[in-house]
Amino acid sequence: MSTLPTDDKSRKALPIFTWLTEYFPDAIVELVKVSVAGNEQHNPGEPLHWARGKSMNQLDTAFRHMWDHKLGTKRDTDGQYHLAKTAWRALAELQLTIEADRAKPVVLPEIGAGPDVKVSPGRTDIYHACLPNAAGLPGCGAAPGARCLWLLGGISATDVPARE
Numbered sequence: 558m559s560t561l562p563t564d565d566k567s568r569k570a571l572p573i574f575t576w577l578t579e580y581f582p583d584a585i586v587e588l589v590k591v592s593v594a595g596n597e598q599h600n601p602g603e604p605l606h607w608a609r610g611k612s613m614n615q616l617d618t619a620f621r622h623m624w625d626h627k628l629g630t631k632r633d634t635d636g637q638y639h640l641a642k643t644a645w646r647a648l649a650e651l652q653l654t655i656e657a658d659r660a661k662p663v664v665l666p667e668i669g670a671g672p673d674v675k676v677s678p679g680r681t682d683i684y685h686a687c688l689p690n691a692a693g694l695p696g697c698g699a700a701p702g703a704r705c706l707w708l709l710g711g712i713s714a715t716d717v718p719a720r721e
Contacts, residue, residue, distance in 0.1 A: 587641035588648075594637055595645070607649070615653070619646035 562568050577585055592605060599611045612618065619642075626639040633639055 584641070584644065587638050588645055591637050591641045591645045594635055615646045615650035619643045619650070622646065 561571065592607075595612075596603065596605045596608075599608045600606065622633070622639040622642040625633070626643065631638060631640075633642060
């Protein structure tokens with residue numbers, strides 16, 4: 558699932574390439590070096606990827622690297638900048654935080670009496686809303702007499718069979 562907006566105006570308001578190449582080009586290169594070195598450490602011989610189940614303490618590890626930098630040790634024993642490792646850990650924590658926020662129940666603008674909206678477990682692209690007295694929509698059985706609206710990746714799927 559893309560995290561980029563789909564409408565032209567919003568997409569053009571996010572100059573990702575310009576940001577990556579114009580703001581911090583040297584720092585971005587160092588972040589990539591940290592990623593490659595970390596991949597070789599945790600996943601030797603495998604294609605570059607984040608092994609999320611390994612070395613998961615992002616904030617403490619980021620702080621230790623920042624501490625070493627502050628005390629005058631600019632590079633770690635593997636030659637990587639401590640601040641690049643700090644930045645990598647901060648980005649990892651931010652990514653995990655964003656993903657956790659996506660997994661929380663979503664509140665839609667009020668529709669009638671207001672929907673009870675939940676994100677399906679393990680999915681960030683399926684949304685379910687029980688709507689009181691919404692004629693023509695199937696029910697899920699969660700709320701007696703309510704009808705349900707299912708959104709799959711933003712596409713309405715109101716033909717979900719009723720479980721009443």
